Amino acid sequence: MANPTKKETPITMDVFTAGLWKENPVFVMMLGLCPVLAVTNSVENSLAMGLASIFVLVCSNALVSALRNFIPRQVRITTYIIIIATFVTLVDYIIQAISLDLYNKLGAFIQLIVVNCLILGRAEAYASKNSFGKSVISSLGMGLGFTLALVMLGGVRELLGAGQFLGYQVFSTNFQPWIVMILPPGGFIVLGSWLLLINYIEQRRTGKLIAEDLASHCSVNQH
């Protein structure tokens, strides 16, 4: 809900960069995990899913923010879902038109962007409270952070699971691919390893865990 008495803070670089690392939707807030694990068996799929999510995130947050003073509080979640579903249907048809091959690889997960808690979470927690410009910038940052995380996972999984990166052969033919990496368990294990690594680096750097100060924030978003 808009709060007319609250003074609008100016758009700073922080609004944009928060989503990239400090509040990274995947590694810190653990939002939108389903597509993160399901489509990251290659870098190409990860990039496509990331771009589709950025489009939906930015468009729906812009619209939610523009309409934030007109949406009655009681039906706001339903309204957000309908707005998001509209843009997801658009993306669904756009990807079908651009590349049917990619569409078949991503399967139902394009349509499942609707229930990505990241998008609904940002609409509820950010876009419904902030100005149009800020919402667009922030959701762009969030979307890029999401894509970054997808590519980080997809890169490791494709490299180890197929010996390739973006379809280019990296290792020699003697390399025995770790098939498990492109299968479902690999997704969980690679994400777990990235989280361990990030926790370790943050702990070395600041002496505290990255997830600690955002734990409460995260639970608010998820629920």
Add this chain to the structure above:
Amino acid sequence: MNPESLSFIFLSAFLINNFVLALFLGLCPFVGVSAKRDTAFNMALATAFVMFVSSSCSYAINLVLTAFDLEFLRLISYIALIASSVQLVEMILKKFSPALFRALGIFLPLITTNCAILGVALFQTSRGYDFLQSVSFSLGAGAGFGLAIILMAGLREKLELSNLPNITQAAALSMMLAGILSLTFMGFAGLGTTV
């Protein structure tokens, strides 16, 4: 086994293509509500129930949409349908079983954004299941979700008692555990392959 048979569809959604551990659907509640076994059990119950109701309703609504050539509205109508069936389930429970309603409490509204529910509706449409097959599919998916989340809650309760390094806090270790669970579930692939 005949892949079209009701028992195989159930088994496939339950074990072979487990919704959480093989298809990665419904991970938010899987990570978020699996800290205690009681709450995990309630969540599983609520999810399975909503899955069954919304799957049957989406079968019906898909017939209407197909009859009027309105397939592009499928996603929006499924989402609206799930949101309203969650509210319907909430009202019915409140009226007929206040005890269960209190137990499920806050989990019911959360289910609206559970991708497993929408996943059931979308998959049954894309695979062209008839009504009985859809029912069997949704029951299998609900049971599979329940199995995964309760197994996970049991493992995490054990972890509470062990001495762990700091960096494994938050979700890192849960993900590793889920990976190992998923690895064991891959053994069920030997039962047969499905679409």
